[in-house]
Amino acid sequence: MRDPARILVVDDVADNVEILRMRLTSLGYEVVVAEDGEQALAKVRAALPDLVLLDIMMPRVDGLEVVRRLKADKSLPFIPVILVTAKASPKDVAAGLDAGGDDYLTKPVDHGALVARVRAMLRIKTLHDEVQALNKGLEAKVREQVEELGRVGRLRRFLAPQLAQAIVSAGDEKILENHRREVVALFCDLRGFTGFSETAEPEDIMAVLKEYHGAVGPLIRKHEGTLDRFTGDGMLVFFNDPLPCEDAPERAARLAIEMRDAVAGLVGSWTKRGHKLGLGIGMAQGYATLGRIGFEDRFDYTAIGAVINLAARLCGEAGDGEVLMSGRLAAAVEAMAEVEDLGERLLKGMARPAAVAKLRALRLA
Incomplete structure (x- = not known):
């Protein structure tokens, strides 16, 4: 007044x-x-x-x-x-x-x-x-909170909740625009899944995928990895983007070991049901171009580059229960993990041999 x-x-x-x-x-x-x-x-x-x-x-x-x-x-x-x-x-x-x-x-x-x-x-x-x-102030605050929840919901499609909330709190989604950054990429998929999916009933396939995703999904959230996408039994996770983390190699190594162990815990049940499945993981460190793709109703956050291809090829090369990584990544985690140097290998679809190592276990602190 x-x-x-x-x-x-x-x-x-x-x-x-x-x-x-x-x-x-x-x-x-x-x-x-x-x-x-x-x-x-x-x-x-x-x-x-x-x-x-x-x-x-x-x-x-x-x-x-x-x-x-x-x-x-x-x-x-x-x-x-x-x-x-x-x-x-x-x-x-x-x-x-x-x-x-x-x-x-x-x-x-x-x-x-x-x-x-x-x-x-x-x-x-x-x-x-x-x-x-x-009341007007409260209404404005409610509108802001509703908008924030909407933004968090959209971001959580591909980000760990902690990262989604951090971006929303900063009030700036420019970080999701196309940019170049060094990342650690982790590819994983189920060994034997192609043959299994050709003969198994759809309900059995969906049950296996539900158990698989339910086991590894919380681990991705725990280590604050960015989930790029699901491709049936395969998935891509990367670290150090969209928010940077200095310990990206260590996080990726811990996630890989925990994912391997989590799926190993499911194998017994799958075997009893007649499903011969396992898990292979490939990881690499290098530069990629990252950004948001899609349209208003559905978008994804993805990474493109040689490092992504290398991680995918290493995953394809990995046997059941194996975690293969690039030589550069192996050097970055050797202080906290047991790594076996496998020398150079010519990977499928790549013109030149790549230095490969196997991640066996984490060192006790």
């Missing part, structure tokens, strides 16, 4: 208007006046007063009709109305309050009553405005 408060005095008798104007002005209020109901409606919309003192008995449009129209106009803010009437019977007062009036004064207007009722209505106006401002 403004200071000083603005009060609209409405009466078709000029002497009444002048008396109220003088009294209110002496109390420090800003006063505007209207001579009839039509003028009052126009003045309210133009001046947006903080309080209206409204005579009931007026020609053309009386005070009761004026207050009804004001209270029905949703475009107006809350403006308390004190009805000023020469009729003070309970029936008349009830009719005024029922029409939308907030209080009333009887003529001739007593100065003490005028001061008390004006101050009371202005206090109500102030409290109402404060509540409205609080």
Whole structure:
């Protein structure tokens, strides 16, 4: 509410208007006046007063009709109305309050009553405005939270929840635009899955995939890897993007060992059901181009580059329970892992031999 408060005095008798104007002005209020109901409606919309003192008995449009129209106009803010009437019977007062009036004064207007009722209505106006401002702030906060939940939901399609939340908290998705960065890529898929899927019932295939994904998915989240995509039994995970982490090689190594062990725990059950399956993993370290692809309703975050191809080829070369890695990655994790150098190998689809190593286990801390 403004200071000083603005009060609209409405009466078709000029002497009444002048008396109220003088009294209110002496109390420090800003006063505007209207001579009839039509003028009052126009003045309210133009001046947006903080309080209206409204005579009931007026020609053309009386005070009761004026207050009804004001209270029905949703475009107006809350403006308390004190009805000023020469009729003070309970029936008349009830009719005024029922029409939308907030209080009333009887003529001739007593100065003490005028001061008390004006101050009371202005206090109500102030409290109402404060509540409205609080509500608007809460509404804005709710909208922001809903938008944030939507953004988190979209980001969680391919990011660990911690990373998705961090990006949303930063308020900037530019990090998801195309860029180049060094990453550690991890490819894994099930050994024997192609033959299994050619002969098994669809329900059995879906059951195996559900168990497989249920075992390795939480591990990806645990180590805060970025899940690129599922391709049936295969998946690509990479580290150090979109948010950087200094220990990307170590995280990838830990994830690989835990994924291998988790799937090993499922193999017994699969074997009893006649499914000959295992897990192979390939990892490499190098530079890739990363970014968001797709369209508004469905997008993915992906990595492209030689390092991704190398990890995929190493995965294809790995036997059941093996974790193969590039020579560069092996050098990065040798302090915390047991690594066997396998020398150079010519991998399928690659023009030159690549240095390959096998990750056997993590060293005890």
